[in-house]
Amino acid sequence: MRIPAAALHNVDEQRLRGIRRGVEKESLRATSDGALALTPHPVALGSALTHPHITTDYSESQLELITGVHATPETCLEELLRIHQFTYRSLADELLWVSSMPCRLPADETIPIGRYGASNVGRAKSVYRLGLAHRYGRRMQTISGIHYNWSMPGVSSEQYFALIRNFRRHAFLLLYLFGASPAVCSSFVAGREHELQTLREGTLYMPHGTSLRMGRLGYQSDAQASVAVSYNGLDGYAASLHDALTRPYPAYESIGVMNPGGEYNQLATTLLQIENEFYGVIRPKRVTGPGERPLHALRERGVEYIEVRLLDLDPFVPVGIKAQTMRFLDVFLLHCLLADSPPDTPAEIAQIGRNQHLTAAYGRKPGLMLERGESQVALTHWGAELLRECAPAAEALDRVHGGGDYMDALRGAQALLDGPELLPSARVLETMARDFGNSFLDFGLGHSQITRAKLLALPFSGSQQARFALMSEESLQEQRRIEASDRIPFEDYRQQYIAPERLDLSRVAVTPELASV
Numbered sequence: 001m002r003i004p005a006a007a008l009h010n011v012d013e014q015r016l017r018g019i020r021r022g023v024e025k026e027s028l029r030a031t032s033d034g035a036l037a038l039t040p041h042p043v044a045l046g047s048a049l050t051h052p053h054i055t056t057d058y059s060e061s062q063l064e065l066i067t068g069v070h071a072t073p074e075t076c077l078e079e080l081l082r083i084h085q086f087t088y089r090s091l092a093d094e095l096l097w098v099s100s101m102p103c104r105l106p107a108d109e110t111i112p113i114g115r116y117g118a119s120n121v122g123r124a125k126s127v128y129r130l131g132l133a134h135r136y137g138r139r140m141q142t143i144s145g146i147h148y149n150w151s152m153p154g155v156s157s158e159q160y161f162a163l164i165r166n167f168r169r170h171a172f173l174l175l176y177l178f179g180a181s182p183a184v185c186s187s188f189v190a191g192r193e194h195e196l197q198t199l200r201e202g203t204l205y206m207p208h209g210t211s212l213r214m215g216r217l218g219y220q221s222d223a224q225a226s227v228a229v230s231y232n233g234l235d236g237y238a239a240s241l242h243d244a245l246t247r248p249y250p251a252y253e254s255i256g257v258m259n260p261g262g263e264y265n266q267l268a269t270t271l272l273q274i275e276n277e278f279y280g281v282i283r284p285k286r287v288t289g290p291g292e293r294p295l296h297a298l299r300e301r302g303v304e305y306i307e308v309r310l311l312d313l314d315p316f317v318p319v320g321i322k323a324q325t326m327r328f329l330d331v332f333l334l335h336c337l338l339a340d341s342p343p344d345t346p347a348e349i350a351q352i353g354r355n356q357h358l359t360a361a362y363g364r365k366p367g368l369m370l371e372r373g374e375s376q377v378a379l380t381h382w383g384a385e386l387l388r389e390c391a392p393a394a395e396a397l398d399r400v401h402g403g404g405d406y407m408d409a410l411r412g413a414q415a416l417l418d419g420p421e422l423l424p425s426a427r428v429l430e431t432m433a434r435d436f437g438n439s440f441l442d443f444g445l446g447h448s449q450i451t452r453a454k455l456l457a458l459p460f461s462g463s464q465q466a467r468f469a470l471m472s473e474e475s476l477q478e479q480r481r482i483e484a485s486d487r488i489p490f491e492d493y494r495q496q497y498i499a500p501e502r503l504d505l506s507r508v509a510v511t512p513e514l515a516s517v
Contacts, residue, residue: 025319036059047475058141103444150306167282187202227240245295273498331390
């Protein structure tokens, strides 16, 4: 889809300068021999419940490092680097696993779930994760990735949904260009059916795979496949999520909210426990107020930014993503925003899903064909077409910021398209073969150790260390304050939090105690 000339002309320089981005980066903590670390979240990192930059995602062993909102990729990466440096100085001899696919995992039931203290909101976060374990298994939740949050001033909810539709149509290109998970430790699929091939004992792979994380082994759910989500506008999207959040689902009803011993299994028996359980390559987002559900915030005040969720960790980069990738994302997202974006249909949504799975598993296969409407087109041909169409967006960003970094990012993407051996997924397999005897675990461990050494060797001043240490201490104090302020039993809290009326557009009474789960 080309950008109409008028669309780019109508975006003034101030709005282009106003583009903002932030990064959320997940990484497993691993032991020095490549196994999942089973230790608690390090106290030196503060409270996973309240720290503004360092928390955990699914597992107690899965760190999530979060930047603020930034005007340039460089300042965003600078903050992400500082967070990594402080984190590594708090990990003793543990490693941050550099691959999206996990390190050596123990038995599913022994993977530790995130713990957030004794407060109602902390307990709710843990119970939600228990629900994910019952519904999908714990191993699936140990996959890690990068989320890229992006916004531009003056964009309406309708325009953000147009962006989302185009992004989903063209997301195969990002999986191809930046996918870096073609192989996996066999412990990840123990006892599961899969289409992977054996590379050597303990290592499975897809010879032409790009991102197993985004394929059938990743965040997939038969239950969620029944959620017919349309991205044609906020009302329809919100109605689809509302239905999934309030519709009882028989398989989850059989699990029950509690087990016979009185311990919680999940927050609710509906198809989705909370909004974040809905998996997708991109999400519309809105910052929530105290006690406000995300869906209510979207309905009340519209889309504020989008969250790109399909990026693998780049194992060759210490912080998992580089500036050139971020600049390409800026170009790609601006193109998706400004290009014509017809409504989606159920048939197109199904087609998008098939293209995603094909690219994830077979993206580098020479001549791979994808579906486009009623016809088929070569992935590389379609990708080259998209890159040509992105050029006006890259040129506009270079005019605003000076220099040629955005066109360089576009040319870098073209080089990857022209030379598939340069793709991160191909480099992972080539490096595994050359340096690590085709062992995924040895590759992940070796590059995790290299990353650790690089980050610890970089300058990190005493004032920076003190600033982060203070943040950690303040987060622990805030957790204690929250725990001391609880006034209702947890069961009352749970029932109030999941109450359907709290999803409605009409205002409902909210209290700070009902903080977002």
